[in-house]
Amino acid sequence: MLLNIRNLHVSIEGKEIIKGLDLSVNNGEVHAIMGPNGTGKSTLAAVVAGKEGYEITEGEILYKGKDITVLSPEERACEGIFLGFQYPVEIPGVSITNFMRTAINEQREYKKLPPLTATEFLAKMDEMKKLVEIQSKLTNRSVNSGFSGGEKKKNEIFQMALLEPTMAILDETDSGLDIDALRIVANGVNKLRNKENATIVITHYQRLLDYIIPDFVHVLFEGRIVKSGGKNLALELEAKGYEWIKQEVERMS
Amino acid sequence: MMTGSKDQINNIPLKEKLITVFKENRNKIIGEKTLFISEIRQKAFENFKKIGFPDPNSQTWKNTDLKKILSEDYEQLFDFSTEGTNVEEIFQCKIHNFDTYIVSLLNGWYVNSGSQISTMPDGTIVGSLAKAIKEFPELTEKYLGKVQKQNNNFTELNTAFSQDGIFIYVPDGVEVIKPIQMVSIINHDKNLLVNYRNLIILGKNSKLTFVQCDDAINHNSSLTNTVTEFFLNEGSNLDHYKLQNLNNNSGLINSTYFKQEKNSNLCTNLIILNGGIIRNDYKINLNGEGCNSEIYGVYLMDSGQHINNQVYVDHVKANCTSNQIFKGILDEQASGVFNGHVLVHRNAQHTSASQTNRNILLTDEASINTQPFLEIYADDVKCGHGATVGQLDKEAMFYLRSRGIGEKNARMLLMYAYAAEIINKINIEALRLRIDDMVKQRLRGELSVCDKCILHCRKEDEEINFDIDMSKV
Numbered sequence: 001m002l003l004n005i006r007n008l009h010v011s012i013e014g015k016e017i018i019k020g021l022d023l024s025v026n027n028g029e030v031h032a033i034m035g036p037n038g039t040g041k042s043t044l045a046a047v048v049a050g051k052e053g054y055e056i057t058e059g060e061i062l063y064k065g066k067d068i069t070v071l072s073p074e075e076r077a078c079e080g081i082f083l084g085f086q087y088p089v090e091i092p093g094v095s096i097t098n099f100m101r102t103a104i105n106e107q108r109e110y111k112k113l114p115p116l117t118a119t120e121f122l123a124k125m126d127e128m129k130k131l132v133e134i135q136s137k138l139t140n141r142s143v144n145s146g147f148s149g150g151e152k153k154k155n156e157i158f159q160m161a162l163l164e165p166t167m168a169i170l171d172e173t174d175s176g177l178d179i180d181a182l183r184i185v186a187n188g189v190n191k192l193r194n195k196e197n198a199t200i201v202i203t204h205y206q207r208l209l210d211y212i213i214p215d216f217v218h219v220l221f222e223g224r225i226v227k228s229g230g231k232n233l234a235l236e237l238e239a240k241g242y243e244w245i246k247q248e249v250e251r252m253s
Numbered sequence: 254m255m256t257g258s259k260d261q262i263n264n265i266p267l268k269e270k271l272i273t274v275f276k277e278n279r280n281k282i283i284g285e286k287t288l289f290i291s292e293i294r295q296k297a298f299e300n301f302k303k304i305g306f307p308d309p310n311s312q313t314w315k316n317t318d319l320k321k322i323l324s325e326d327y328e329q330l331f332d333f334s335t336e337g338t339n340v341e342e343i344f345q346c347k348i349h350n351f352d353t354y355i356v357s358l359l360n361g362w363y364v365n366s367g368s369q370i371s372t373m374p375d376g377t378i379v380g381s382l383a384k385a386i387k388e389f390p391e392l393t394e395k396y397l398g399k400v401q402k403q404n405n406n407f408t409e410l411n412t413a414f415s416q417d418g419i420f421i422y423v424p425d426g427v428e429v430i431k432p433i434q435m436v437s438i439i440n441h442d443k444n445l446l447v448n449y450r451n452l453i454i455l456g457k458n459s460k461l462t463f464v465q466c467d468d469a470i471n472h473n474s475s476l477t478n479t480v481t482e483f484f485l486n487e488g489s490n491l492d493h494y495k496l497q498n499l500n501n502n503s504g505l506i507n508s509t510y511f512k513q514e515k516n517s518n519l520c521t522n523l524i525i526l527n528g529g530i531i532r533n534d535y536k537i538n539l540n541g542e543g544c545n546s547e548i549y550g551v552y553l554m555d556s557g558q559h560i561n562n563q564v565y566v567d568h569v570k571a572n573c574t575s576n577q578i579f580k581g582i583l584d585e586q587a588s589g590v591f592n593g594h595v596l597v598h599r600n601a602q603h604t605s606a607s608q609t610n611r612n613i614l615l616t617d618e619a620s621i622n623t624q625p626f627l628e629i630y631a632d633d634v635k636c637g638h639g640a641t642v643g644q645l646d647k648e649a650m651f652y653l654r655s656r657g658i659g660e661k662n663a664r665m666l667l668m669y670a671y672a673a674e675i676i677n678k679i680n681i682e683a684l685r686l687r688i689d690d691m692v693k694q695r696l697r698g699e700l701s702v703c704d705k706c707i708l709h710c711r712k713e714d715e716e717i718n719f720d721i722d723m724s725k726v
């Protein structure tokens with residue numbers, strides 16, 4: 001099992017957001033996590049990636065069988081965890097090229113591999129640019145600085161392509177995308193899919209799942225996964241809305 | 254803490270000592286009576302005697318520990334001979350592809366293995382100010398001390414005591430292709446007080462790039478009190494760079510005055526990497542219509558270093574623009590002051606002026622006191638100002654770290670990016686790359702003072718690597 005989350009409870013400033021969440025992801029799988037706003041989807045993504053300010057009060061997050069909650073965000077990244085941000089941060093003054101070269105070489109250093117030379121890096125960048133259909137000139141610009149919503153999300157997928165993570169979590173990567181950008185982003189994810197890696201796609205709408213076919217769909221509601229199923233669950237949610245889930249949860253409790 | 258009153262500071266031994274020194278060396282200091290300068294010096298001395306050092310509680314000094322630099326015992330050199338000193342033996346500028354015409358000062362005195370002053374084929378005059386006063390009295394008399402008449406304590410002190418410095422005159426219509434680089438070295442076995450003066454005149458429609466690396470010093474305590482006057486005549490263009498990299502025992506009082514006439518353009522970059530106590534007074538006088546001033550500064554201070562930047566932009570005439578951005582990073586117990594003052598006179602309609610001061614404090618002990626100030630008397634103007642004091646952006650930190658970049662490097666990358674906004678405004682590529690390199694070293698904590706400064710003393714055998722690899726930042 002690649003990622004195994006058991007009975008996870010997470011609080012922010014004393015307020016419990018995730019209330020006993022269980023999730024298992026195996027290599028080669030794509031999981032979709034859906035749910036209404038404010039149910040803890042982004043919190044889950046941030047906690048796995050190691051963002052500060054979240055307190056795990058109970059439960060565990062095992063990645064490749066090891067507890068990763070003791071690791072720093074950079075160590076988790078080097079171990080193969082990648083977070084695609086819902087709101088990618090603008091960093092004026094740092095070019096994407098320099099940013100990614102630094103990131104790749106730090107990850108390689110962690111894995112005791114020699115750094116990529118400038119030539120190797122540029123070749124790799126060219127390859128990935130084609131894969132995610134990102135414009136050449138974009139990579140010379142400062143990270144996300146002045147990018148459109150679509151460009152920012154494409155840039156996230158581009159970074160994912162370069163860093164080749166084992167466990168990618170894409171937090172609402174589809175939000176704010178027009179249909180063309182959505183297709184490009186989804187194509188990137190599909191092309192990067194293989195037997196070794198896994199992807200968690202967090203989304204509010206079913207639309208993205210027309211392009212990225214998930215193996216499992218989970219519904220996150222009030223800090224817990226209340227329903228899991230195959231790709232048809234997403235269609236059901238699209239048709240019936242989340243109200244149906246709410247009622248089901250209330251009935252059970 | 255400063256507790257002194259005005260009387261206390263003016264009773265400090267240094268002022269009394271300077272008065273005695275002036276009287277004892279009067280003939281040497283004021284020079285030949287026939288020269289116009291002797292009267293100017295005498296007047297400035299009388300004025301300094303009256304006003305002394307600044308009131309430590311005054312608006313622009315109250316957050317700077319002036320006493321610290323005024324309590325040292327300094328020596329002054331009034332007849333320092335640089336004859337026979339070979340410039341090449343003192344330093345060698347090793348910036349790749351940075352071809353400049355170098356003029357240098359040693360302990361405030363002009364050094365040149367050749368002549369003290371030269372006239373280029375295009376008519377540009379470059380050399381010693383002391384020599385220029387004698388050889389070009391009409392030029393120097395017309396301009397020296399004429400930028401802004403005011404009672405600035407340290408400027409009066411400089412006018413009274415300064416003997417030498419750099420003189421540049423660019424004739425009308427001449428574009429000086431090669432940048433002129435001024436290097437000042439202080440190298441003496443005792444603590445020195447150095448007053449030197451520069452006078453730079455740009456004729457109508459002329460063009461000059463001037464780089465001042467005037468603050469490379471050994472590890473003695475010294476106090477440098479320098480004044481530079483720039484005259485930008487109608488339609489002239491000045492690209493100016495000033496680098497400050499001093500040891501932590503040094504005090505530097507730098508007053509730089511710019512007087513701009515009609516349609517002239519100024520771009521000035523101030524880059525401060527190290528120094529015990531540094532005070533920069535930048536005064537820009539927009540005295541003709543259609544002038545443009547770009548005033549940029551970046552300061553990177555740590556340990557107990559102190560920086561005090563004062564920028565005064567005087568919009569006298571209509572249709573001028575000024576744009577000011579100062580950014581600083583203060584680490585450990587470093588402290589800073591920024592006072593920006595933009596004055597728009599009643600007739601200076603259609604002025605466009607902006608003023609920005611941004612600061613990052615890396616520790617709880619670091620401090621900055623920033624006061625941007627607009628004073629506007631015209632009614633049809635576009636003016637804006639802003640000041641911020643903050644920490645590194647936490648979201649950006651997490652973003653970088655989530656990609657595998659370690660905390661320390663992520664911090665450095667963000668600090669570098671922050672400073673890069675100013676560094677990227679340097680128009681000369683070779684200089685920009687070198688300064689970029691220095692900023693990176695500075696942020697890594699590897700830039701010590703004189704051994705890694707912009708100058709490379711001949712004894713330094715270390716090669717400088719100019720490749721920029723952010724993965725090593």
